[in-house]
Amino acid sequence: MANKILAKDQLGAFVDKLKAGREVFAPALVGDKVVWSPLDSAEGLLLDFSNTDLSPKDFFFPQTECMMRFANDAKAPDGMIMQAEPELKTPRALMNIRPCDAKAMQVLDLIFIQDQMTNDAYWRDKREKTLLIGLACNDPCPTCFCTSVNCGPHHEVGLDLLLVDLGDRFLVKVISQRGAEAAAGLPEAGAAEEVQAAELKAKAEAMITEGVGMDNVNAREVMELYEAPLWDRVQENCLNCGTCTFCCPTCHCFDIQDEVQGTDGRRVRNWDYCMSWLFTMHGTGHNPRGTKKDRVRQRFMHKFKYIPMKRGGEIGCVGCGRCVQLCPVNIDVRRVVNQMNG
Amino acid sequence: MRNTYIPYPVRIKDTRVETEDKQLKSFWLEFMNPADADAFAYTPGQFAELSVSGYGEIPIGIASSPTEGQDLLFTVNKVGVVSNRLHNMKAGDVMGVRGPLGNSYPLKASEGKNIVIVAGGFAVTTLRSTMIWLLDPANRAKYGEITFIYGARTPGMLLYTDEWTSWQQSGQANVNVTIDREAPGWTGLVGFVPSVTEQVAPKPDNAVALICGPPVMIKFTQPVFDKLGWKPEQIVMSLENRMKCGIGICGRCNVGPEYVCKDGPVFTKAQLDKLPREY
Amino acid sequence: MPPSETFEPRIAAFFCNWCTYGGADLAGVSRLQYPPNIRAVRIPCTGRMNPNFILQAFRLGADGVWVSGCHPGDCHYIAGNMFARRRFAVMKRLLEYVGLEPDRLQFSWISSAEASKFQQTVTEVTAAVKALGPARFLRKDLAEVA
């Protein structure tokens, strides 16, 4: 599909068109933090930012999501019988999503949707109804390491459109059919603009100097990595909090709980995290991952060994660097993976 | 496409307290919509999430066999929020069932072979399902000798006594039921499952062993099979871990890369030997 | 009628087994009339009163919480109520600090002989909570949450 050009003075019209029949969200500066917010018009669009503190996975997999409701009254008609929550009514568009986050959603697709049975209706519904318009990273952060985990600052996987900021205009890379529809009517890109975008991509990729090595991680058997001595030191200062998992765009573990109040009842799912001892605790009191070391190891093994083994080499990490920035005790995933690889 | 988190509504048809300590209770469940019963096509070894609205879900092995009709049997140990509530429910109450989940015992692949079944405590549930399925006239001829080894703490803790007694009497299977210590009125075998297994000494030739029991039983039974010359590929075990989604997403039941709920709960010893012991 | 007159509050009342619970009994056998808005929960001592109980009551829909135990010096376990008094002081101040109306959380010392104090206190507590209307504090309305 031919790439397009969107002049910055045309952004208003583009956003307005996007908003027809859709809710549009984009990163915005609220207080001193960059957070995902509803986008009213192109004026509110933030172009100079690194990334949001929390990933956009919440749009597809909300931290708290009501899955079904029931009448908590055995005598009522259909009482105690679970009824699914309605699907998303209005389609959405996420504008200026970073390529790493879009890639993360594609990785999660492989987990949430596998076959007839493993087919998360809630995730699928929101994914199908959401248009992803990426904003390529021209200035990756020092904590970014996307290029070493199957991703990159101008990566296109998972996106419908990718905007590359060329100064006074964007090169609009058309990636999907849905994207083509959203970009219909925009002028086609010229060769010079394509070249400029390619240069920006090469420059951005070159800025990412720290990364992780995966060759030995891939080559080694599970038990060799599992029993490696490195975990004794990695786990030492870990607090077993949920910061890394909750800010991570690919962490997807959840808990399901029932709640009642009077005659209302619901089944709700909440993000959960493998760092919690409760996560794996059996009713009998036996805990398969009973120590902090087991739990810390699980997180890294899951992302960098188990997911690649099961999902055709896709890694459960896109190198966004959020956990590196937010971990209260600076457990740097790059250091850990390089030790696994070392 | 169906939302696989929504349980099928079922009604409790019958209940029975199974053991002397009243910790184990069986529930026969009947689908409220006949179409759901058809959709719920299962094989022995699979499990389901029992859903009690307002309390939550628990993963429980299916104790009935599809050869017994469309009603489902579950035997539930009383340990947590959901199972405690379930024990207080009675015939006629409405609840939910989600599944069938997980893989099953390799019965198809074991055709023409001798089958050794080893069960400990209330883990006998899915193996009851297996036995009923194997002894069904449509299936029995496809298999060689069937050896059933089952142990519990006391005679009062044994499940499904009528059934294994009838298997014994029919001569269709070699049934060995044991209790841990001598008890008044008990004339059968006495001793732990591993030592009884050693006495029975099933031969590894053209055979497969299906084992389900508490971790301590599994731990001590495995070496017995090793000693008797069984290969890791012939030993099949069923695991359990804490679960929520039951369909391989929520992330808590995994043992290495394998999800017990989706890739399991049935694994061969050969598979498990390559995985962390996080179960 | 204004809502405060039609509204009947539900008040979770935690009574020490050795005093207020007996006081309630005595009020009953003495045929003293008092509002039926309390749901009495017997506890072995106010020292057993976990602050979780107070929050849990509000979470589950109580409009008010009332804890009552033995007068200082009269504790069956010597000083359970004295330790509880310090915890209650801190808890009450904390809950009021985050917006709980002071009258929703009440404490009293009532002995098993003080049936009339019991009657009078139930009446006061009920009237005070009734005047405030239904509580929203920590109550989760499932119809409203996503």
Add this chain to the structure above:
Amino acid sequence: MDNQAIAQKIREVAKKLLSEGKVDVVIGYAQGSVPMRDYPYFAYTPEEAENLTWSGFCNSNLANFTIRRPGRMAVVAQGCVTRNLVGLIKENQLKRENLFVIGVASPGMLDRNKVQAAFPGKLITSVQEDGADLVVTGRGFAERLPRKRFMKDNCYTCVQRNPVICDELIGEESEPTHGGDIDKVAAPWEKLAAGERWAEFQETFKDCIRCYACRDACPLCYCHVCFVDESQPQWCGKTQDEADVATFHILRAFHCAGRCTDCGACEAACPQGIKMRRLTSKIEKDIRELYGYRPGMSLEQEPPLVVYRPNDPQDFIK
């Protein structure tokens, strides 16, 4: 002494302790892989002790890592951390004889969120302390700003910058306070009308993601099973709904009553920059007013909620 000199001295003491076998481990800080994030580091050998560092961004409360830890350990501790160590000793989670305190007078620790807030949306690549200044460098900018502006809130009103217990003091004792008056800033919602308090409370905690970093970073939160993890009965829902978030924070704050040393580890750990001290400072203040107690100031004084006086205030009891 400047940070480099303090770090050098910490390394010397640590090496000595480890080589003489006086302790099994020295728990200190090492330089983080990102700016403003020095992390807890465990040195077991004199060589590893070379990695120890010191800066205003040493913000984890290291007392947290001593809880129920076997063996003998040395801990790098500022005033507040020693107060927590005292608390842990009193609560039988730590034995004084297993502990060697490497005391450091607190310079007033720095708040990374405040530094970031001075450069909204900008990428900071390095932050250096230079005397009374902070030199902040990022993409396209380098600024020198007064250090004092970026101190953690609790450090302004700290009354115990010097260690309470100490086996070796690095450098000299400093002024006990930074001059701030805790009573002027504690419990900020007290001045609000009752109806506005709940709204302020909600606003303060609305970004909470329930990661429990505040709990896990706190040296007081060492329960084997936290109340939020209990299921029979379940005291607190697991959702993001305001009732559940509020329940968690109220009960956590209450569990720290009479124990919280106002070290600010919770705020430093929070990935969302939530100001929990607006809540916890209320209890700290009440305990001071009602029972005249400041946690962790002495090994002898009994904690306020395990003792009573016959004449304790009871004006709220009918």
